[in-house]
Amino acid sequence: xxxxxxxxxxxxxxxxxxxxxxxxxxxxxxxxxxxxxxxxxxxxxxxxxxxxxxxxxxxxxxxxxxxxxxxxxxxxxxxxxxxxxxxxxxxxxxxxxxxxxxxxxxxxxxxxxxxxxxxxxxxxxxxxxxxxxxxxxxxxxxxxxxxxxxxxxxxxxxxxxxxxxx
Numbered sequence: 001x002x003x004x005x006x007x008x009x010x011x012x013x014x015x016x017x018x019x020x021x022x023x024x025x026x027x028x029x030x031x032x033x034x035x036x037x038x039x040x041x042x043x044x045x046x047x048x049x050x051x052x053x054x055x056x057x058x059x060x061x062x063x064x065x066x067x068x069x070x071x072x073x074x075x076x077x078x079x080x081x082x083x084x085x086x087x088x089x090x091x092x093x094x095x096x097x098x099x100x101x102x103x104x105x106x107x108x109x110x111x112x113x114x115x116x117x118x119x120x121x122x123x124x125x126x127x128x129x130x131x132x133x134x135x136x137x138x139x140x141x142x143x144x145x146x147x148x149x150x151x152x153x154x155x156x157x158x159x160x161x162x163x164x165x166x
Contacts, residue, residue: 001044001161002036006072011036015056019048026051039092039159081119084127090141091124092159099156100124103144106151113140138162 002010011034018028035042043050076082080089091099103109103123111118114136117129126137126144141158148156 001039001159002034002041003039009036010041013055013057015054017043017050017054018052019043019050021046021048044161079122081121081125081127084119084129086119086125086127087160089124089159090126091144092157094154094156097154102148102152102154103156106147108144108147111140111144113143116140118144 004010011031014031014034014036016028016030017034018026020026029042033042035045042048091103093099094102100123103118108118109120109123112129115128115130115132116136116139117127117132118140119125119127126140128137145156148154
């Protein structure tokens with residue numbers, strides 16, 4: 001999906017990937033062939049099975065790297081709901097707006113359907129508050145999308161991938 005955070009994305013470090021196509025053929029592609037976009041790649045479009053990726057990392061000072069890792073971990077703990085199960089950030093960043101901010105401005109933090117809840121810590125996360133079903137989560141996502149659109153005219157998109165029946 002071209003995951004990313006803190007100004008970096010997978011496109012910045014993936015050198016090559018070996019994958020299996022629908023017919024069971026094993027293929028290898030280089031970075032450009034991944035067709036990286038914001039939270040998308042060829043694997044988002046084609047649903048191939050990734051078997052292996054080679055990453056090209058930069059050398060650095062061990063102590064500085066460990067310090068940066070701790071900083072990022074601290075920031076995530078402060079800003080993201082790690083106390084409840086979730087699939088991570090539910091919605092993509094909007095074009096020209098911060099999705100979690102407009103969800104919050106629409107008064108949706110804490111909104112619940114069944115056991116699913118819009119996190120009160122970070123409105124961009126749907127958390128499993130109490131035995132949420134997939135249906136609870138998907139219904140809440142649609143509810144949030146609809147209310148945001150009704151109140152702001154902005155269409156928000158999922159960052160997570162929903163697989164299987166809806």
